Amino acid sequence: MRNRVLSVLNIKVSESAYIFDLLRVQIFIGIAISYVNIIAYTLFLKSLSIQLLPYAYLTIAAFLFLLNLGYEKLEHRLSPLNLLKYIVVFSIAVLVVLWAGLYLQHSGSFIFMLMVWSILFYMLNGYTYWGLVSQLFNVRESKRVFSIIGAGDIPAKLIGYLSAPLLIPLVGLTHLLWFSVASLLMGLWFFNKSVKQRNWDSIKFNSHESHYQHQAAAPQQKGLITVFFKNELIFSISILTILSYNVFNFIDFTFLSHVKMKYEDIASLAAFIATFFAIGRIIALALKLLITSRVIEHWGVIKALFITPAILLFFCLIFFVLDQRANLIIYVFGGMVLITEVLRSTMQEPIFFILFQPLKEKLRLHGHLISKGYMLPPSLIIVGLSLIFMNRLGINVSILLTIIIVLLNLVAWAVIILYVKKTYLHTLHQSIRKGIFSSEDVYLNDKKSLDILLDKIYNGTKSEVIYALKLLGKAEHPEFVNLLHQQLLGNDSDVKRYVLSELKKADGVDMNLLKRLADKEPDIEIRQKLTAIICKYDLDYLHELAGRIDHLEYPIRKVVIISLLNQEEFSHLIVAGNELNNLIQSNIAAERELAVKIISELKNVRFTAAIEQLIDDEDSSVKRSAIVASCKLKVQKTLPEILNMLNRPTEKYIALQGLLQYGDELFEDINDEVAADYSSELIRLAGKMKGDNSTNYLLAAIKSFPEHIDKIVYSLWRKEYKPFSAKEISLINILLDNCFQSSRNKLEYYHSIQQFNNHVLVRNSLHSEIRSDLETCLRICCLLYDRNEVNRILELIEVGDSSKLYNAIEILEMVLPQRITKELNVLFDHVIDPDDTRKAYKTQAIDSMFNKIVFTHANEFNPWTKSVCIYSSWQNKDYGFLKKLSLETYSQGPYVIKETTAYVLNAIT
Numbered sequence: 001m002r003n004r005v006l007s008v009l010n011i012k013v014s015e016s017a018y019i020f021d022l023l024r025v026q027i028f029i030g031i032a033i034s035y036v037n038i039i040a041y042t043l044f045l046k047s048l049s050i051q052l053l054p055y056a057y058l059t060i061a062a063f064l065f066l067l068n069l070g071y072e073k074l075e076h077r078l079s080p081l082n083l084l085k086y087i088v089v090f091s092i093a094v095l096v097v098l099w100a101g102l103y104l105q106h107s108g109s110f111i112f113m114l115m116v117w118s119i120l121f122y123m124l125n126g127y128t129y130w131g132l133v134s135q136l137f138n139v140r141e142s143k144r145v146f147s148i149i150g151a152g153d154i155p156a157k158l159i160g161y162l163s164a165p166l167l168i169p170l171v172g173l174t175h176l177l178w179f180s181v182a183s184l185l186m187g188l189w190f191f192n193k194s195v196k197q198r199n200w201d202s203i204k205f206n207s208h209e210s211h212y213q214h215q216a217a218a219p220q221q222k223g224l225i226t227v228f229f230k231n232e233l234i235f236s237i238s239i240l241t242i243l244s245y246n247v248f249n250f251i252d253f254t255f256l257s258h259v260k261m262k263y264e265d266i267a268s269l270a271a272f273i274a275t276f277f278a279i280g281r282i283i284a285l286a287l288k289l290l291i292t293s294r295v296i297e298h299w300g301v302i303k304a305l306f307i308t309p310a311i312l313l314f315f316c317l318i319f320f321v322l323d324q325r326a327n328l329i330i331y332v333f334g335g336m337v338l339i340t341e342v343l344r345s346t347m348q349e350p351i352f353f354i355l356f357q358p359l360k361e362k363l364r365l366h367g368h369l370i371s372k373g374y375m376l377p378p379s380l381i382i383v384g385l386s387l388i389f390m391n392r393l394g395i396n397v398s399i400l401l402t403i404i405i406v407l408l409n410l411v412a413w414a415v416i417i418l419y420v421k422k423t424y425l426h427t428l429h430q431s432i433r434k435g436i437f438s439s440e441d442v443y444l445n446d447k448k449s450l451d452i453l454l455d456k457i458y459n460g461t462k463s464e465v466i467y468a469l470k471l472l473g474k475a476e477h478p479e480f481v482n483l484l485h486q487q488l489l490g491n492d493s494d495v496k497r498y499v500l501s502e503l504k505k506a507d508g509v510d511m512n513l514l515k516r517l518a519d520k521e522p523d524i525e526i527r528q529k530l531t532a533i534i535c536k537y538d539l540d541y542l543h544e545l546a547g548r549i550d551h552l553e554y555p556i557r558k559v560v561i562i563s564l565l566n567q568e569e570f571s572h573l574i575v576a577g578n579e580l581n582n583l584i585q586s587n588i589a590a591e592r593e594l595a596v597k598i599i600s601e602l603k604n605v606r607f608t609a610a611i612e613q614l615i616d617d618e619d620s621s622v623k624r625s626a627i628v629a630s631c632k633l634k635v636q637k638t639l640p641e642i643l644n645m646l647n648r649p650t651e652k653y654i655a656l657q658g659l660l661q662y663g664d665e666l667f668e669d670i671n672d673e674v675a676a677d678y679s680s681e682l683i684r685l686a687g688k689m690k691g692d693n694s695t696n697y698l699l700a701a702i703k704s705f706p707e708h709i710d711k712i713v714y715s716l717w718r719k720e721y722k723p724f725s726a727k728e729i730s731l732i733n734i735l736l737d738n739c740f741q742s743s744r745n746k747l748e749y750y751h752s753i754q755q756f757n758n759h760v761l762v763r764n765s766l767h768s769e770i771r772s773d774l775e776t777c778l779r780i781c782c783l784l785y786d787r788n789e790v791n792r793i794l795e796l797i798e799v800g801d802s803s804k805l806y807n808a809i810e811i812l813e814m815v816l817p818q819r820i821t822k823e824l825n826v827l828f829d830h831v832i833d834p835d836d837t838r839k840a841y842k843t844q845a846i847d848s849m850f851n852k853i854v855f856t857h858a859n860e861f862n863p864w865t866k867s868v869c870i871y872s873s874w875q876n877k878d879y880g881f882l883k884k885l886s887l888e889t890y891s892q893g894p895y896v897i898k899e900t901t902a903y904v905l906n907a908i909t
Contacts, residue, residue: 021194028187030156032180040118057384061377234367245379535563589619600629627658664691687715717779751841774827847880863894
């Protein structure tokens, strides 16, 4: 029963304890607020002129601004738990003072003060409550639970609004304030109790002063957004908040002015206000508990932002159709006020809080206070002054005028939502960035930047030196070659290697310096690179080395032979050819290996027969080098022999390394029938190669080898393949749909297997498969849509950074089609929380399930999962499946399945 309730509410078991604790507290605070609202509005409308309401707006704005400043200072110093307690106690003290004033004097001043406090009371407790809530849930969870957590406000006010008409005749309107005090005390008691029972350690001792200090330490340009709002997302939401407040306040004023004219008796006025608000709360409760979270989760926060202005626009258009003199228009306007109040609590506020969730805690809480607190005073001032000026000019605030004002605000409202979308997406990107700087496309030409780079060359670490040289080379610094020469005089081998690779392409190389360094350089690799550069430009030096070639070290001898073979002079070719032939026929394995390495680097001369001879060399090092050289030189004749090595475990790795050197032409030169025997290995190789041949092979493999879909997708993703033709796009979309269907089946199996107590291995294996399927689906999305966004999610899954992963998932909902994000979200929910029981799955018989995994849908599962099912069926005596297994033969297929089947069948025999 409990799980069914949680499923209806769209919340998880792991979240429920915190949610119900918070709801209990909010209910009692909400009851207190509802009593204060009824008393304040009733006394104000009955005892004071409606024209004083704009002045009340201005007074609220002034006091709210001061209250915000004080609250912000407290928020920096106190933990959220203690802050909530202090705010509740402070609210109780204010209510007692106001009751004393009303009871002793019943003057207009205290009625006016109560009206002001009713707004401040609501705002202050809202800050504290939502500041606490925002730290307990991430952005993904908040889309589901914020509307539920905020729903406690609705039954609370419903209780208050329905009980007030019954209590007022018994205790009087003023004494109803004591029920607010009692309700706050009950809420405080329940809150203290839940803090002791639950683990709130993550926020118990957490004040926010240190966070703000850390924020202030970062150097930034000064401006309004930086200094006051601190973030562009906060700024955009704040503008939207002002617009929405303007609309709500104008509508509220127009409604209250018409209500005041309709009711003269204080009891009936109080009863109407309570009943009106109660109806709104009933509608809001149904929406928040059953619809709001699902709408936000399904549509996304940005689309959901358009719901309120769209419904208000619909009501505005109705007014232009109706006869303005008809009595019906008042009731329609009342319905609009009711819907406005409902939308404000069920849509606007939860969505605004969700939008702040990608921000870090320090900015999240600051955003709550800015948008909800600091933006209300400007709106009240705008509305208050507008109403005062209209009154002095004799302009009647009619329903039609209010509708026109609302329409003007709705146009701006829609524009600002688009701005919010832009800043929200930017914030999500910032929240998941890697936090490192790396670029191959940076060009610096200003003097200050160049001076910094030059300083790094002389005083930086080796990585800074290399990076500075790269940037100076791109900037075509006039002293670049001289800087390279200077670095050769240093002691760092990595820097020297980079410098020599640059000097190989540069003009004006100092040969004398290179010769001096070559004579005394201890590192053979660097000496080899120095020799190669010198031999390229100085033929006399090359002749000198050729005269004593037998005495040279192998790496230097290799450079000399290659340099001679690259010359056009016949005598050079004879010397080099004879020396190379001697190496090929040598009895020393190291010399034969040297011969292979030389042959593999030659551009103009081929030694095919020598390569074929050395592939069968008895020395493994020579053989390995010959295989790599054969593939590098694309000797097609040796392909069958190298492919056969894939069947021999001791030679498989060498063969794969060699075939990788063959390149894209491999898939043009290889026979299709032969390729089918090595599909798994060739699919992996194709992903590491560039070119159309390997790509076409992978696309054909989608239909030919469905059992290797995950490998095919990985290879296409690794190649950064993008489908261009309609046929290719259709093929990849079908592949994605099939992967989603396969994942749904596995989810069914996973939750069905939970019914069986002794199948833990199968359950764990299915979970791993679903995770793998999620990664496969994301890689397919990379092929079809924005690659960078999806790749970042794959990285976060790999490293397990859940705090950033939730924000990254949110980005997907803004860059991918809704049908795809819906499927991905189901997989994400399972990977993040496998025990999530919000959705009910059909149970299946274990024999039927294993039959699908091992036989009928075998291509959808990896060999390990099938092997685990076979083993588990024997462990748990699932004889129905074992009987079918005994009738099947596994002469072919993955080794692990064959061995597991043989073991199980032998055991039951």
